[in-house]
Amino acid sequence: MKIVSARDFDLRREVEYGSPEQNATVKQIVTDIKQQGDTALLDYTSRFDRTELTADRLRVTPDELQAAYALVEPSFIQAITQAADNIRQFHQKQKRNSWMDLQPDGSLLGQIIRPLKRVGVYVPGGKAAYPSSVLMNVIPAQVAGVPEIVMVTPPATGGTEGIDPYILVTAAEAGVTEIYRVGGAQAIAALAYGTESIQPVDKICGPGNIYVALAKREVYGIVDIDSIAGPSEIVVLADEQSNPAYIAADLLSQAEHDEMASAILVTPSQRIADEVAAEVQRQLETLPRREIAAASVNNYGAIIVTTDLNEGISVVNRLAPEHLEIMVDQPMNIVGLIENAGAIFLGNYSSEPVGDYFAGPNHIIPTNGTARFSSPVDVDDFIKKSSMISYSKEALLANGNIIMELARHEGLEGHARAIQIRLEQEG
Structure with missing residues (x-):
């Protein structure tokens, strides 16, 4: 060294988000998945993973999950179970609750916390398989209350449909039952837009290669993502x-x-x-x-x-x-x-x-200096918040003129009149 x-x-370390060729490839993959669904998904799986699949073989079956246990040492299952317990205990402490605050004038203000409905987890299967990443993505989502968690991971290359059994066992131990044998940018696009076989998600999490990272950036806004790691x-x-x-x-x-x-x-x-x-x-x-x-x-x-x-x-x-x-x-x-x-x-x-x-703390952590403004994945990544306002008549009469003053200062007369009509009828 x-x-x-x-x-x-x-x-300073230059952050490279792919070559022009890689970006163009990802854009084309995402477009094809969006327009052609399973047809494009199966085609790209054949081209990139050298695995021939049919639509009815995309999803991992319960029998396959069970069979994976025979290929995994009991000591691994015990280790992954203990790790999962520690991770769950740590993330349980991050849970937020909805709250309401009753004001003296009768108004009620608050915040409603809800989990995301459906989250997609990407688990890489390239240079190495990372069962630990299954736990780090899935458990915070579960603690947040996400009801639907779907996992995608590439099939083994070379014409086999196989998925690393340690990944399958870890997913099963974590309670994930919806798993698809697809990877790369095509899997990210399938999660974002949906296909005939895979329903779209609200958020995509998990690490991957440069094509996965670029695809996550490409679909951000259609869905949320954890980060571009x-x-x-x-x-x-x-x-x-x-x-x-x-x-x-x-x-x-x-x-x-x-x-x-x-x-x-x-x-x-x-x-x-x-x-x-x-x-x-x-x-x-x-x-x-x-x-x-x-x-x-x-x-x-x-x-x-x-x-x-x-x-x-x-x-x-x-x-x-x-x-x-x-x-x-x-x-x-x-x-x-x-x-x-x-x-x-x-x-x-x-x-x-x-x-x-x-x-117990999450190992999905900001990179490339982004720790200046971002945080490790946690339970907050899997919730959404709604503000709640129940304004009383007393509060509106007391503050209506102030609200109209602010609205008219911004040139929004319609806003002001929405308050004015209530003051004239209720005042």
């Missing part, structure tokens, strides 16, 4: 007392996701910088996804040496990372100074994978 000073490191990121803020082996392992835990993932150490200690750089190279040698992680480290990794810890905190806030690990002697003394980070991990034993899989 390259070692640089904070002064010499460019904190970029490559994974980790920043470790460490001092002289930190453990170089732990830091290197955690940096590589994110680097192995993708060649474009970003892994950065920020430290005022030159010794820690040197030792972590050496440790990363040592650990890379035996990492199964070595080529992916090495590309990430070489192209998007860095060790930033700062003048002191305060400058390190400033660098972190400017980076606004997806994952931030604070490996300093007293991390609780630092956390209050962190303004921008999606998820914050405190201390030597709060390794990023603890949050990815088991602790």
